[in-house]
Amino acid sequence: MRTGRRAAAGGRVTVALAGALLIAGLCFALCVRTGAPELISPRYPIHNLGLWAKLGFARVFKLPLYTQRQTLIASSAYYFETVARARNLAVTVLCGGGIALCGVIFQTIFKNPAASPTMLGVSNGIELGMLILVLKYSADVFSKTTERYLLCFGMALAMLALVMFLGKLVGGNRRSVTDMLLSGSILSQISGVVMMYFRFNMAQEDLQTLQTLTLYGFTVNTTYSFAGVSLVILVMLLFLCVMPFILMRFSFDAMSFADEETALLGINPGVVRALALFAVTFIMTAAILYCGSVGILSLVIPHACRAVFGARFKTMLAGSALLGALLLVICRVISSLIYIDGIGFLPIGPIVGLVSAPLLVAVLVKRRSAGYET
Amino acid sequence: MKKRDGNRIKITLHEGAENRRPGDAGLVFGDGAKKLIRLACALAVLAFAVVMLRYDFVNRPVTLARYLSAAEVRFAALGRFLSGRESNGLNYSIYTVIIAAFVGAALSVCGTVSQGVFRNPIASPSMLGVQSGGMVAAALYLIIRWEPSPASEFFTFEEYSTLLDGMSFFDMYERQIWMLVGCLAGAGVIIAISTRAGRGKMSSLVLIISGTLFSSFANTFTSLARFWFVYNDPTTERAYAMMGVAMGSFANTYTLRHLVMLGIPILIGLGALFAMSGRLNVIMFGEDEARTLGLNVTRFRTVVFLICATLSAVVLSFCGQMGFVGLVVPHFARQISGSNFRLLLPVSALLGALTVVLVYGVAACVGMTSSLNVITSVMGGAMFMFIMLKYRRRRNADWA
Numbered sequence: 219m220r221t222g223r224r225a226a227a228g229g230r231v232t233v234a235l236a237g238a239l240l241i242a243g244l245c246f247a248l249c250v251r252t253g254a255p256e257l258i259s260p261r262y263p264i265h266n267l268g269l270w271a272k273l274g275f276a277r278v279f280k281l282p283l284y285t286q287r288q289t290l291i292a293s294s295a296y297y298f299e300t301v302a303r304a305r306n307l308a309v310t311v312l313c314g315g316g317i318a319l320c321g322v323i324f325q326t327i328f329k330n331p332a333a334s335p336t337m338l339g340v341s342n343g344i345e346l347g348m349l350i351l352v353l354k355y356s357a358d359v360f361s362k363t364t365e366r367y368l369l370c371f372g373m374a375l376a377m378l379a380l381v382m383f384l385g386k387l388v389g390g391n392r393r394s395v396t397d398m399l400l401s402g403s404i405l406s407q408i409s410g411v412v413m414m415y416f417r418f419n420m421a422q423e424d425l426q427t428l429q430t431l432t433l434y435g436f437t438v439n440t441t442y443s444f445a446g447v448s449l450v451i452l453v454m455l456l457f458l459c460v461m462p463f464i465l466m467r468f469s470f471d472a473m474s475f476a477d478e479e480t481a482l483l484g485i486n487p488g489v490v491r492a493l494a495l496f497a498v499t500f501i502m503t504a505a506i507l508y509c510g511s512v513g514i515l516s517l518v519i520p521h522a523c524r525a526v527f528g529a530r531f532k533t534m535l536a537g538s539a540l541l542g543a544l545l546l547v548i549c550r551v552i553s554s555l556i557y558i559d560g561i562g563f564l565p566i567g568p569i570v571g572l573v574s575a576p577l578l579v580a581v582l583v584k585r586r587s588a589g590y591e592t
Numbered sequence: 593m594k595k596r597d598g599n600r601i602k603i604t605l606h607e608g609a610e611n612r613r614p615g616d617a618g619l620v621f622g623d624g625a626k627k628l629i630r631l632a633c634a635l636a637v638l639a640f641a642v643v644m645l646r647y648d649f650v651n652r653p654v655t656l657a658r659y660l661s662a663a664e665v666r667f668a669a670l671g672r673f674l675s676g677r678e679s680n681g682l683n684y685s686i687y688t689v690i691i692a693a694f695v696g697a698a699l700s701v702c703g704t705v706s707q708g709v710f711r712n713p714i715a716s717p718s719m720l721g722v723q724s725g726g727m728v729a730a731a732l733y734l735i736i737r738w739e740p741s742p743a744s745e746f747f748t749f750e751e752y753s754t755l756l757d758g759m760s761f762f763d764m765y766e767r768q769i770w771m772l773v774g775c776l777a778g779a780g781v782i783i784a785i786s787t788r789a790g791r792g793k794m795s796s797l798v799l800i801i802s803g804t805l806f807s808s809f810a811n812t813f814t815s816l817a818r819f820w821f822v823y824n825d826p827t828t829e830r831a832y833a834m835m836g837v838a839m840g841s842f843a844n845t846y847t848l849r850h851l852v853m854l855g856i857p858i859l860i861g862l863g864a865l866f867a868m869s870g871r872l873n874v875i876m877f878g879e880d881e882a883r884t885l886g887l888n889v890t891r892f893r894t895v896v897f898l899i900c901a902t903l904s905a906v907v908l909s910f911c912g913q914m915g916f917v918g919l920v921v922p923h924f925a926r927q928i929s930g931s932n933f934r935l936l937l938p939v940s941a942l943l944g945a946l947t948v949v950l951v952y953g954v955a956a957c958v959g960m961t962s963s964l965n966v967i968t969s970v971m972g973g974a975m976f977m978f979i980m981l982k983y984r985r986r987r988n989a990d991w992a
Contacts, residue, residue, distance in 0.1 A: 390982045399946075400980060404973050407915060411969040418835045420965060422828045429819050561823055569813040575808045579801055 229533035232526055236540040243544045244311065247551045251303045303554075305449055310550045310566075311543045313505035314515065316456055318542020320505075320532050321516030322523065323463060326470050329489050330395040334517040335378075338402045339385045341513035342409040343377030344370045344506045345432060349413055352428045359427060362437070363448065371503045378499060381405055390451075433565035435510040436544045452504060459497040463535060466490065471531045511567035512549075515542055518574040521581040549573055599647070624935040627928060631942040638946060639689045642953035644670070651959045673727035683847040691845050691854055692952045693945035695907050696917060698858045700944020701937055702900040703918025704925060705865055708872050708933065709896050710799065716918040717904040718756035720897070722802035724810030725778015726771045726908045730837050731772040732828045733815035765853075766907040771837075775905030782806055783894060799897075840965035843954065854910055861903040862941060868896065876931065913965050914948070916972025921947050923979050 321334045335341065347370035351359050355532045359366060377541075384405070385398030417425060463470065469485045480487045506513060519542045520534070527537035546566075593700035644666050647659060654662075671675055673686065706715045717723070785802040814834070821831040845854060871892060875882045893929050904918070911952065926938035951968055955961045 384977060388977070397980070401977060403978055411965055412913060414835060414838050415963050415966045418832065418839055420823065422831075425822050425828070425831065429822050433815070433819060457895050500630040558820070561820055564816075565819070568816055571808055572811045575805050577807050 219474055220300065227539075229530060232399050233533055233536045233540065236526075236537050236544070240311075240544045240547075243547050244307070247307055247547045248304070250551050251307060251554050265358065271387065271549045303361060305446070307547065307550065308449060309452065309508050310546050312452065312456055313509045313512070314543040314546025315539035316460070316501040316542075317505045317512060317515045317537040317546070318519035318523070319460065319463065319544075320501050321518075321520040322531075322538045323470070323494050323498050324516070325520050326473055326531060327494050328395045328398075329474065331397075331521065332399055332517070333395050335498060336513035337399055339377040339381040339405055340499055340502050341506060342376045342406045343374035343513065344503055345379070345413060346409055347371075347373035348431050349416055349428065352365055352431065353416065353422050356424055357427050359431060367503065370507060371500060374499050374503055375496075377405065377409075378495065379494060381489060431510075433567050434511045435506065435508045443513070455504060459501050462493055463495055465491075465506070467532045467535065470494075474529075474531075490511075510548070510565055511568075512558075512570045513547065514578075515546065515570060518577045518581070545573065546570070596970070619885065624939075626927065627935075628938055629944065631939065633926075634948045635693065635942055635949065636768040637947050638953070639693060642949055642956070643685050643689050646685070647955055648959045662834040683848075687851045688842045688846045689949055689952065691851055691911075692948045694844060694851075694858045695842075695911055695914070695919075696904045696944040696946070696948025697862060697941035698944075699917040700916060700921040700925065700947070701862055701865055701946075702903050704922040704933075704936060704940040704976050705872065706900055706918075707922055708876055709893055711876070711878070712800065713923075714919065715800065717900050718913070718918065720788045720799060720901075721778050721782045721806040721810070722901045722904050723778075723908055724774050724807040724814075725781070726775040727837065728768065728778070729770045729774020730987055731814050731834060732774070732823065733767050734833060735817060737766060738772070738830060738833075740829065766942050771909035772905050775908055776901060778806065778810070779901035779905075781898065781900065817819055822969065823919045833965060836962070837908075837912045839963040840968070841962045842911055842964075843962060845910050850910070854906060856902060857906050861899050862937075863908075864899055865896070866937050866980060868892075869937050870932040872896075872937075876933075904940050913955065914951075915946060915965055915969040916976060917944060918966055920972045920975045920979065923976075923983075930990045 251279075251438065324333045324335055324338070325331060347366075350373070351362070351366055351369055354361055355365070381398055381402045384401035385394065388394070388398040388401060417428065420428070469490050471485050472485050472489060474479050475483075475489060477487045502513065502516070519538050523534050523538040523541055526541070527533045549566050549569045553566045553569050556564045606636065644663060647654060647662065665680075669679045669682035673683050692917075703716045706717060706720070707713055762769065782803050784797065785806070789798050789802065818831060818834050821834060822828070825831065844850075871887055874885050874887050875892065876884075884891050891901045907914070921944045922940050925936060925943045928943070929935040929939040948968075951964060951971075954962070955964050955967055960967060
């Protein structure tokens with residue numbers, strides 16, 4: 219009993235530590251992203267560090283900035299850019315937390331360390347939804363809010379259902395997650411080729427729209443800023459989706475037993491699972507629509523969390539949300555430092571891939587010591 | 593003599609042997625020879641049919657009379673081709689089909705051998721990062737060395753062909769050479785990483801993990817490069833060149849010269865792998881058993897991996913990606929021949945050739961010859977699901 223209480227207290231401390239870490243990261247990100255973007259950029263080259271620093275100060279303190287020849291090169295008209303950056307940061311935090319939560323939920327309900335929304339076809343479904351959107355609306359996609367949510371959500375749900383159905387078909391009556399993962403990887407390869415075929419036969423404008431959509435999502439870093447209302451809607455939707463997890467945390471704890479034992483505890487595992495699948499798919503849809511292809515986060519973060527916070531669902535939920543947000547914010551900071559001529563700021567998806575791949579390999583190599591059974 | 597010992601071992605103790613018919617695991621001479629001859633005949637008939645009867649039914653609707661007359665013209669051209677005269681373009685079709693057969697054989701044998709060597713039903717050179725290396729090299733080539741194609745400045749075929757004649761070998765095949773080097777470099781990187789990570793040994797798990805890691809890095813790079821091309825080019829030439837590599841086609845390989853350039857390395861590689869079939873049989877027992885039988889497992893695995901990487905690099909750099917051929921065909925080949933590599937390798941070569949020629953024929957009939965990867969991936973993926981359905985339910989197969 220005492221050890222349990224101590225473990226709980228320890229979990230609380232680590233979660234608090236992670237929260238502090240996230241807040242520190244956020245402050246750092248705010249400083250960098252408002253004061254000093256474009257470290258590596260052809261506009262303000264890296265060898266001119268003095269100019270870069272001056273520009274940063276001018277941005278933060280809204281100073282007019284003059285060079286030696288008294289030419290105004292930057293004024294205090296940075297307000298809109300700053301607001302857009304802050305909104306992007308808020309969305310990044312929300313999405314990072316949401317994606318990490320999704321990973322934890324999937325691992326819990328499938329009882330498998332490799333089960334994550336990306337591996338089971340959700341990301342591919344969302345990308346297919348984006349493809350259909352671009353084929354249908356061309357460049358108008360950015361103004362079709364409801365359609366893009368509905369279509370991407372529908373495709374993601376359909377893909378997830380297909381993967382689970384195929385997995386079940388292959389595995390016979392047993393609920394074999396390995397089969398689901400295998401069929402998920404095959405379906406993702408097929409859908410990748412289909413996407414490539416449509417890209418191959420697309421006009422250049424549509425291709426640009428699709429690239430922007432898949433790599434950046436709607437938080438394009440340069441000038442485009444989405445409305446504040448859409449941020450509010452996002453927050454409300456995420457809240458609605460996350461609430462069931464918080465309220466039903468004990469049911470999710472019980473889900474780690476076999477299905478029969480969960481049923482003996484008076485919890486219907488089917489209902490819990492269906493609810494979780496719906497909510498997770500929705501969170502993933504929102505996150506990927508806003509942040510681009512960052513779904514791999516849902517595979518990486520839960521492993522790290524299990525090592526740091528232990529296996530209690532409640533602690534892991536909080537901890538993974540904090541860690542996921544932190545990782546995505548760091549990636550956002552990195553992306554805001556690099557400006558490429560002709561593209562703008564680097565998209566966040568590839569950076570997430572670069573950061574999380576070594577983490578994933580480290581986890582895979584040290585699989586036995588991570589505290590769960592395969 | 594020690595190495596030859598491996599060749600004399602008669603395989604009787606593989607898993608699932610009791611499920612097979614008695615003749616299945618026999619030697620090449622006898623029951624196996626019949627199968628090989630049947631497959632070869634089927635391949636010849638199919639290739640002949642594809643050359644003579646292919647017609648783009650989707651884009652050029654046709655009446656029966658016109659279709660028959662077109663076929664008749666082709667038969668006349670075949671006569672001229674066989675007597676060594678100008679054959680009105682049919683020779684290109686013939687070379688393409690032969691190249692398709694070679695490519696199919698190479699891909700399928702690579703798949704069979706890597707599945708055997710790594711004892712993993714889903715191992716294939718593409719999974720091990722060879723393709724990613726090639727794609728990175730293609731992107732690098734397009735960034736560094738690319739010039740706008742001269743084809744837009746020349747209007748007639750003669751002008752274009754004189755231009756091509758004036759080019760040196762290196763100029764003409766520069767992209768292919770870059771991709772070849774990239775594939776081999778990718779394979780080298782993966783071997784180096786997995787050898788370091790496995791502390792001198794090259795275990796299959798580490799190899800596959802490092803392959804996946806390398807491909808994710810490479811995909812990041814290629815997706816950024818593609819993004820840059822789409823935004824920065826006034827024409828979409830580079831972006832579409834990049835995507836064309838991923839789609840797989842025989843549009844760049846249709847002459848006798850291409851046939852020689854592709855065929856000789858593929859034949860050498862296949863010959864080398866066929867010569868190793870005895871040792872491949874030995875390694876199927878497992879690493880420790882193979883070591884006890886006097887086989888240097890690490891070196892053998894490296895050699896086989898390098899040969900497979902070279903073969904798939906040649907295919908990738910000339911014809912682009914063709915997914916699932918190396919993954920699906922070996923399973924069917926295994927069903928036909930049993931698991932003795934002496935019979936399995938020729939069978940899978942013939943079956944792979946048959947598959948790719950068939951895919952090419954189907955693609956020619958629906959007007960999709962520039963995107964073969966779609967057909968192979970969709971059909972191959974469905975077939976792989978079917979195989980999984982059948983095998984994983986029974987759980988007593990050699991695999992999985």
